[in-house]
Amino acid sequence: METSIRKPPALLSSPRSNGIQAKLWAVARHLPVALAGLCMLVPFLWMVSASLMTPQEITGSPPSLLPAHAQWQNYAHVTGVVPLFRSYLNSIVVSAGATVGVLLTSSLCGYSFAKFTYPGRDALFVLTISSLMIPPFAVVIPLFWLVKQFGWIDTYMGLIVPSIFSGYGVFMMRQFLLTFPNDLLDAARIDGASEPRIFWQVVMPLTGPALATLGAFTFVAMWNGFLWPLLIVQSQDMQTIPLALNSLRVYGAEAQSHNLQMAGTALGVIPALVLFVFLQRYFSRGIVLTGLQG
Amino acid sequence: MAVETIRAPVARRAPRIAASRMLWGYLFACPAILGIMVFSLGPILFAFWVSVHQWNLISPIPDMVFVGLRNYVDVATSDVFRAAFRNTVEFTVVGVGINTVLGLLLALLLNQRLRVRAFWRTLFFLPLVTPPLALGIMWTSLLDRNYGAINAVLSRLHLAPQPFLASPDQALASIIAIAVYQYVGMYVIIYLAGLQGIPQDYYDAAAVDGAGSWQSLRYITLPLLRPVFLFIVVTNTIGALQVFDVVFAATTGGAQTSGGGPANSTMVVVLDMYNTAFKFFEMGPATAMAVILFAITLLVTLAQLRLLRPRM
Numbered sequence: 001m002e003t004s005i006r007k008p009p010a011l012l013s014s015p016r017s018n019g020i021q022a023k024l025w026a027v028a029r030h031l032p033v034a035l036a037g038l039c040m041l042v043p044f045l046w047m048v049s050a051s052l053m054t055p056q057e058i059t060g061s062p063p064s065l066l067p068a069h070a071q072w073q074n075y076a077h078v079t080g081v082v083p084l085f086r087s088y089l090n091s092i093v094v095s096a097g098a099t100v101g102v103l104l105t106s107s108l109c110g111y112s113f114a115k116f117t118y119p120g121r122d123a124l125f126v127l128t129i130s131s132l133m134i135p136p137f138a139v140v141i142p143l144f145w146l147v148k149q150f151g152w153i154d155t156y157m158g159l160i161v162p163s164i165f166s167g168y169g170v171f172m173m174r175q176f177l178l179t180f181p182n183d184l185l186d187a188a189r190i191d192g193a194s195e196p197r198i199f200w201q202v203v204m205p206l207t208g209p210a211l212a213t214l215g216a217f218t219f220v221a222m223w224n225g226f227l228w229p230l231l232i233v234q235s236q237d238m239q240t241i242p243l244a245l246n247s248l249r250v251y252g253a254e255a256q257s258h259n260l261q262m263a264g265t266a267l268g269v270i271p272a273l274v275l276f277v278f279l280q281r282y283f284s285r286g287i288v289l290t291g292l293q294g
Numbered sequence: 295m296a297v298e299t300i301r302a303p304v305a306r307r308a309p310r311i312a313a314s315r316m317l318w319g320y321l322f323a324c325p326a327i328l329g330i331m332v333f334s335l336g337p338i339l340f341a342f343w344v345s346v347h348q349w350n351l352i353s354p355i356p357d358m359v360f361v362g363l364r365n366y367v368d369v370a371t372s373d374v375f376r377a378a379f380r381n382t383v384e385f386t387v388v389g390v391g392i393n394t395v396l397g398l399l400l401a402l403l404l405n406q407r408l409r410v411r412a413f414w415r416t417l418f419f420l421p422l423v424t425p426p427l428a429l430g431i432m433w434t435s436l437l438d439r440n441y442g443a444i445n446a447v448l449s450r451l452h453l454a455p456q457p458f459l460a461s462p463d464q465a466l467a468s469i470i471a472i473a474v475y476q477y478v479g480m481y482v483i484i485y486l487a488g489l490q491g492i493p494q495d496y497y498d499a500a501a502v503d504g505a506g507s508w509q510s511l512r513y514i515t516l517p518l519l520r521p522v523f524l525f526i527v528v529t530n531t532i533g534a535l536q537v538f539d540v541v542f543a544a545t546t547g548g549a550q551t552s553g554g555g556p557a558n559s560t561m562v563v564v565l566d567m568y569n570t571a572f573k574f575f576e577m578g579p580a581t582a583m584a585v586i587l588f589a590i591t592l593l594v595t596l597a598q599l600r601l602l603r604p605r606m
Contacts, residue, residue: 109326116319142337165329276423
């Protein structure tokens with residue numbers, strides 16, 4: 001959040017009080033960033049442009065950059081090839097389910113580590129931290145077997161449950177809750193409130209920022225996850241968005257309809273992007289919360 | 295005086311309260327701890343165990359055949375894995391290296407503008423929240439030798455169109471470029487957060503002492519960014535070693551079968567592991583690969599933490 005005005009600390013600070021020169025300099029300073037920013041947009045622009053081309057335009061030689069006439073019907077065609085609406089639904093269910101699960105279990109556990117003392121607490125915390133060292137891919141194969149034993153292959157359970165228990169989430173909530181005022185807790189206890197009630201009615205409402213950040217991270221990570229759903233999902237109507245895009249990619253390559261492939265990708269990517277852009281604030285804050293504390 | 299009288303009655307009841315509170319402490323921690331043990335720690339131990347056996351995932355556990363370290367030997371001598379390992383390391387070193395510098399530059403530039411900064415930052419944020427698979431699809435299309443936009447632009451400039459992902463020489467560089475594109479935003483955002491945490495007074499004091507821009511940068515900004523720098527480099531190295539989605543999107547399906555690009559020039563470890571486990575159903579070698587990469591990741595992380603530890 002931009003609060004006070006920060007003077008440029010380095011690089012391009014050259015005070016020029018002359019009007020025109022100052023303006024030119026301002027533009028020049030903007031330029032590298034603007035260029036880089038536009039580069040970020042290029043793949044998206046191409047995706048939209050290609051999605052509106054005819055098959056001839058897209059495989060033409062030399063390849064075209066812009067369609068002659070926008071073929072909006074490509075978008076209609078694509079929904080016939082891959083069940084995008086169903087995939088959206090699946091992605092929403094999976095991401096939201098996992099997010100709620102992570103928020104609940106992580107805040108409960110973080111609260112326990114931060115505000116309770118019992119034998120073995122610190123050992124358990126170390127255990128939690130060590131799980132952070134385990135990269136996802138390393139456990140994918142055993143997890144697959146485990147999930148298979150539970151009969152959760154190709155189900156929402158299989159997609160959601162393994163991701164609910166996050167050492168990262170516990171760590172983050174614990175750090176945040178360490179600074180939670182004890183007076184509030186003591187006051188509630190003196191008033192006779194039970195521990196669960198204290199957690200739910202005193203602690204949770206006041207952890208909004210941390211929950212929002214953890215929630216944003218978890219939601220986006222689940223939404224974009226590919227390797228795990230690739231293994232778990234076997235039927236087309238359980239696909240999440242990345243899986244649907246993958247099917248579309250394979251289809252597009254085989255059927256030589258790259259324009260449809262781009263249309264599908266655009267449909268799959270843009271709506272979620274619009275939402276995630278609004279979450280940007282929580283990301284920056286979250287990164288600050290975790291990153292700078294080393 | 296008032297404090298002591300309040301405390302006395304509480305102290306007498308303390309043991310009973312403490313016990314019940316301890317119980318709640320355990321209870322609250324239970325779901326997460328159990329979950330982590332079942333879905334994280336348990337599986338990694340299971341992976342270690344499987345890696346010294348031969349197993350096809352389908353037959354029951356007791357039928358697993360113990361083969362000692364043979365899986366590790368097979369993996370270490372496999373051409374595909376060696377290519378995968380080499381590529382993964384190259385990808386990680388070059389990708390993280392480029393982004394570390396590029397991200398810092400962009401963050402420094404962005405740190406100066408006020409009003410429009412949010413807009414530019416949003417642009418850098420976009421690739422971060424797009425599914426990596428989708429980015430792989432978009433870039434594969436952009437880089438296509440026949441109809442990709444990049445070659446279209448090149449041919450209009452009368453330059454030779456490049457094969458990019460179709461060529462053993464350029465494929466890995468292309469993948470690295472995609473990864474740089476995808477993650478530079480994360481570096482920018484984190485560096486920016488770090489830069490904003492540096493008090494303006496330091497710069498003012500330095501200016502009073504006659505320090506120029508470059509000196510400010512070198513003696514104030516960079517040292518104070520060290521914790522942030524460490525965080526970014528460590529997390530992104532770990533992430534880069536696990537690259538999968540982009541390579542999968544760029545090199546599987548259609549005409550190719552196992553992926554990994556022309557002559558395995560973009561094969562990476564996780565992809566090799568995926569193929570070995572879920573195409574060839576050889577769980578032993580696959581988990582051996584997982585263990586090897588896990589060990590490397592741990593070592594590299596510890597080394598980085600050691601070397602880059604902020605001395606403040």
